[in-house]
Amino acid sequence: MPFQPLVQEPEIQRRWLESGAFRAKRASELLPGSKTFYMLVMLPYPSGRIHMGHVRNYTLGDVTARFRRMRGYEVMHPLGWDSFGLPAENAAIKHGIHPAIWTRKNIEEMKGQIQKMGISYDWEREIASFQDDYYRWNQWLFLKMWEAGDVFRAMRTVNWCEELGTVLANEQVVDGKDERTGHPVVQKPLEQYFFKTTKYADELLACLDGLDWPDNVKTMQRYWIGRSEGARLAFDLEDGQRVEVFTTRLDTLFGVTFMALSTEHPVIEKAAQSDPSLKAFCDQVARVSHEERLTSDVKLGHRTAISALHPFTGEKVPVFAANYVLMDYGTGAVMGVPAHDERDHEFALKYGLPIPKVIEAESAWDLGTLVNSGEFTGLRSEDAVAAMIAKLGDRAEKTTTYKLKDWGLSRQRYWGTPIPTVHCDSCGVVPEKAENLPVRLPEDVAFTGHGPSPLTTSSSFLDTKCPSCGRPAHRETDTMDTFVDSSWYWLRYLDPKNAQLPFAKTESDAWMPVDLYVGGIEHATMHLIYARFFYKVLRDLGLASGPEPFQKLICQGMVLKDGSKMSKSKGNIVDPDEVISKYGADALRLFMIFAAPIEKEIDWTGFEGIEGASRFLKRITRMVEDHANAGGGDRLFADAHDVPPAPPHAVSGQSPAPASVTAEPLPAKNQLAPEEKALLIKLNQTIARLTDDLERRYQFNTVVSGLMELSNALADLPADAPHRGAVMQQALDAFVRLMSPVAPHLAEQLWSQLDRPGLCMQATWPEADPAFLEADEVTVVVQVNGKVRGRISVPAAAPEEARRAAALACPEAQAHLAGKEIVKVVVPAGGKLVSIVVK
RNA sequence: GCCGGUGUGGCGAAAUGGCAGACGCGACGGACUCAAAAUCCGUUUCCCCCUAAAGGAGUGUCGGUUCGAGUCCGACCACCGGCACCA
Incomplete structure (x- = not known):
């Protein structure tokens, strides 16, 4: 039978499916002592068509899954769909097609394409996050986390478009305008739900060491978590208010010549009420788009009427509002030490502030010995910090801050998991009862692309009873970030039909942790931090065991065309289907695996x-x-x-x-x-x-x-x-x-x-x-002074001494040994080489 | 700016401190064929050389460790990616 992939492959795929050879066992079916292997690929978004990146990812996973099966492992190799999110809602606005219909059609199409690749997924475990038998468990977990105190509500600014009356995602905002309609977008605070990711900051950092992950991903996560040790210090203002700053350089305290506060700092906001020019400055800073903030580092400040008092000297220190101080890092206020901080230096030069030197060190930004620092003069930086904290009493303490923020999970969108809470006039925000889950997305909504979330237009959804007092109340209309869906999906694969729990612990104990996780480097921080966070929460809730979900991680490189990313707008897409219909799936798989190491671009x-x-x-x-x-x-x-x-x-x-x-x-x-x-x-x-x-x-x-x-x-x-x-x-x-x-x-x-x-x-x-494994005769390379001069053949069993003698005797080596003194002869372990050193 | 990665033939690459360029692509030459396609055989880092043998050089640059470095260490250069006023 010749090579006829187009005829043979579908037939063989049918035999596989009929034989059930892809099916993974349940925990109860596993024989004691059997080896398991959990092969996971990142949850795909059902955009409609698979692309070469998917092909690369899934082929790699399939090679591993098939290899492990043949090696005698019980293999778990599932796939599902990350099927909530903006594109479906946009399609609804644009084409009037319901997100569910659009999503189902896309899944069907992509699944067909993937099956043509012959990937050995256990399709009985397929899940889709837009289905209520999946997202109900998002809600269930949310309630568990609410009980455990891992959820809170707070204000956070969002991209608000007044004309549309709606919130926009960062990617929808271009040049401070809605990319679709061009209406202006402003920053507006909104009350939102948060997961307390920072509670696990230290553990997320510490556990990285034990993971078999690429170094660059671990480094990115360390940086993302951004642990920084320093001190919190309170400054008194003249008017009796107090402002806390965070500093990693308390030793430079005597060099303070100003204070810089975020324009969103409560003290500034309060002062702005009676100071029109300050108000104007704050508004101006707020108008600068997120994008511009990233690309421009021009420091702007505005002198307020307020002064602070230096905690040691009692001297007056001017207070500025400044654009370079971030409200959501540290305390939103810094003490300005221009002699020993680069940013403060730039700021002081611009605004004509004094720059007194208080540290003697190699470079201005380094630790060193204190000068001009009163009683602390002469101390080393490290010692000065401790001494100052002791002297400052309850004004100062050592603290640690993190760049990692709590995870804001609210989205003012329709196509997501409804957050299962209820707003009651008498009880406030109350969690829905677990037995009332799922809180389903209603069907009777209109997609207009303007005005508040479609959920707020559905009375069937909105009107409910307070789970606590039973009086009429209305449902929360925020839905969850789709990162919630992808933060535990691999556990649902293990028990996809469970109607009592998101998954049984027996199943997760049998299969976890994931042995190999493969996906794109673009998920190095967000997804992989959220997923690790969720797993720790699940462990603390007693639902899963073990500290980490993904033992080994491989990040595949992108598939390019003519040096750039394939995209519809560039018109340089190579459709896997075309390739398969010409060469067959095997040829495509083989080429994808062969072309380059997996982590490199191809x-x-x-x-x-x-x-x-x-x-x-x-x-x-x-x-x-x-x-x-x-x-x-x-x-x-x-x-x-x-x-x-x-x-x-x-x-x-x-x-x-x-x-x-x-x-x-x-x-x-x-x-x-x-x-x-x-x-x-x-x-x-x-x-x-x-x-x-x-x-x-x-x-x-x-x-x-x-x-x-x-x-x-x-x-x-x-x-x-x-x-x-x-x-x-x-x-x-x-x-x-x-x-x-x-x-x-x-x-x-x-x-x-x-x-x-x-x-x-x-x-x-x-x-x-x-x-x-070895021939009877093996070749031994003879080197003289590091250069290969000859090759000899010796019996595989020849001892080191015989190899050495044969090497010294070989004519090619002899030619280079003549008249020289042999200093040393090295025969490394394995005996494949004899290295002769002469003088 | 900071962090990370990568640099090897015409190209994709291999080499787990021990024979640099395996394997493949492309190219060139040949066989088969009326011819083409397909297939098969051969050559394919550079210099020297008619060719071969024998030499020499060679893994971004410069240094170091080692009997031995593409691999380890230090400095630098280039490119790619990520983050970015993080106090």
């Missing part, structure tokens, strides 16, 4: 690479066919005379093969011809190498080159090798299993052509035979 420059992949698959198919036509290997009753004549031997280029059928199994090692032995050694070395690549190194591209090398070795076996049939049968049998994770469809076809029973994907991964 540029889809053309179809040459995939042509090569396809050629390789054809070659190996032909080899199996030729072998089968020659009578196969181990058919014990085959009669050489009945076997059809072998076709001209296209592969090796040798003369036509005699029907090299053998009735015997593989002969003993010492009966084999040298080329046969060499092939079997290559085979076993390849088995060892690929196993290591897949199991320990997680290096996938070399798996494909290993397969190619082995196929070249197979093609080189002479047609008249005495035990050709038996050797080829042995080698092809293993080869087909080795290729099965990467090119699973063709592997199944070849497996049956080799007359092997059952599905190749359920066969056992080959084991390397130690007897065939």
